[in-house]
Amino acid sequence: MIQPNQPKGSATYRAHTNIALIKYWGKRDQALFLPVTSSLSLTLDAFYTDTQVTFDTQLAHDRFILDGQEQETSQVAKVSAFLDRFRAFAQTDCRALVTSTNHVPTAAGLASSASAYAALACATNAALGLDLSQRQLSILARQGSGSASRSLFGGFVIWHAGQGEDSDSSYAEPFEAAEWDLAMLVVMVNKGTKKISSRQGMALTMETSPFYALWPDEVAKDLAAIQPAILAHDLASVGQIAEHNAMKMHATMIAANPSFSYWEADSLKAMDLVRQLRQEGFTAYFTMDAGPNVKVLCPASQAEAIRDRFMTEFDSKQLAVAYPGPAPYPIND
Numbered sequence: 001m002i003q004p005n006q007p008k009g010s011a012t013y014r015a016h017t018n019i020a021l022i023k024y025w026g027k028r029d030q031a032l033f034l035p036v037t038s039s040l041s042l043t044l045d046a047f048y049t050d051t052q053v054t055f056d057t058q059l060a061h062d063r064f065i066l067d068g069q070e071q072e073t074s075q076v077a078k079v080s081a082f083l084d085r086f087r088a089f090a091q092t093d094c095r096a097l098v099t100s101t102n103h104v105p106t107a108a109g110l111a112s113s114a115s116a117y118a119a120l121a122c123a124t125n126a127a128l129g130l131d132l133s134q135r136q137l138s139i140l141a142r143q144g145s146g147s148a149s150r151s152l153f154g155g156f157v158i159w160h161a162g163q164g165e166d167s168d169s170s171y172a173e174p175f176e177a178a179e180w181d182l183a184m185l186v187v188m189v190n191k192g193t194k195k196i197s198s199r200q201g202m203a204l205t206m207e208t209s210p211f212y213a214l215w216p217d218e219v220a221k222d223l224a225a226i227q228p229a230i231l232a233h234d235l236a237s238v239g240q241i242a243e244h245n246a247m248k249m250h251a252t253m254i255a256a257n258p259s260f261s262y263w264e265a266d267s268l269k270a271m272d273l274v275r276q277l278r279q280e281g282f283t284a285y286f287t288m289d290a291g292p293n294v295k296v297l298c299p300a301s302q303a304e305a306i307r308d309r310f311m312t313e314f315d316s317k318q319l320a321v322a323y324p325g326p327a328p329y330p331i332n333d
């Protein structure tokens with residue numbers, strides 16, 4: 001525990017992003033980040049966040065530097081509110097300097113909020129010497145960004161919705177190690193900042209989309225179907241269920257009022273190419289999140305050939321092949 005007169009506790013962690021195959025879309029409690037449904041994801045090796053947290057008694061306020069830029073008040077406030085939960089555990093009011101680097105485009109629908117809050121949770125825990133469990137860290141990361149609860153673990157991860165208003169019942173845990181013939185080609189259609197954040201998008205959908213009422217049952221069915229498919233390493237079934245789940249989520253947004261969509265013309269082009277590749281015998285399925293970028297689930301053994309096909313329509317700089325990634329780990333600061 002950091003005592004008020006103790007000068008500095010510092011730690012740096014790397015956490016990887018995760019892409020949901022069965023999506024989280026909607027909160028039953030916005031303050032606690034309790035989701036309407038459970039969800040299931042794959043952690044990726046190629047995209048991650050490095051975050052250093054240094055508690056310093058000399059600081060009058062928390063500071064937050066992202067990609068070398070001192071952040072403005074509203075961004076600092078989000079980080080401060082997150083740190084407050086850890087400060088309560090440690091019984092300290094010591095302020096901190098948070099310095100973070102995203103090795104993933106920020107707020108582009110590539111899950112920067114997932115790797116960000118997982119890295120921040122792990123680094124804060126270590127900097128304060130709290131020794132919280134992975135499950136406790138998943139619960140805390142969830143309250144920074146829901147998808148971050150899943151980035152506490154590697155491979156395939158399930159985030160349990162939990163019961164009622166019980167925050168401690170809503171946590172992620174490993175589902176399957178993903179140590180098989182598996183890759184995800186990420187097609188970066190647009191790395192820019194989205195106009196509607198995930199948070200706003202899901203809230204607007206819940207409030208106004210008549211199709212949202214159908215969503216929880218669809219997720220329950222898809223979750224029940226995808227789990228045995230993952231355990232059987234049946235990638236075609238996993239992909240088919242994941243692609244359909246993503247399309248149903250995007251359908252809820254199109255039916256929102258006002259209607260909105262994260263898709264761009266090149267997103268459609270990428271989806272079409274995936275369908276074409278399937279016709280040619282490739283095992284390729286797409287998923288999309290709150291952004292225009294397309295992620296293609298495929299066997300690792302087909303990933304290079306699939307990327308080569310995408311190079312005919314996209315720039316090589318827009319394409320990245322990712323493989324299953326690990327849980328967060330400390331790095332030298």
Ligand code: ADP
Pocket residue numbers: 049066075078079100101102105106107108109110111112113114116117120145196197198199290291
């Ligand atoms: P994404 O699709 O990238 O997850 P979101 O809208 O869910 O987009 O979240 C983006 C927000 O996450 C940013 O506006 C910022 O508040 C937060 N965020 C992103 N990266 C970091 C970071 N490294 N440290 C702290 N917060 C971050």
Ligand code: DP6
Pocket residue numbers: 019020022023024025033039113114144145146147148198199200288289290
């Ligand atoms: C479409 O976790 O970014 O990517 O909890 O409000 O921070 P907040 O939202 P966030 O939402 C992710 C939505 C999604 C689906 C998913 O990752 O499950």
Ligand code: CO
Pocket residue numbers: 111112113114145147198
């Ligand atoms: Co996010």
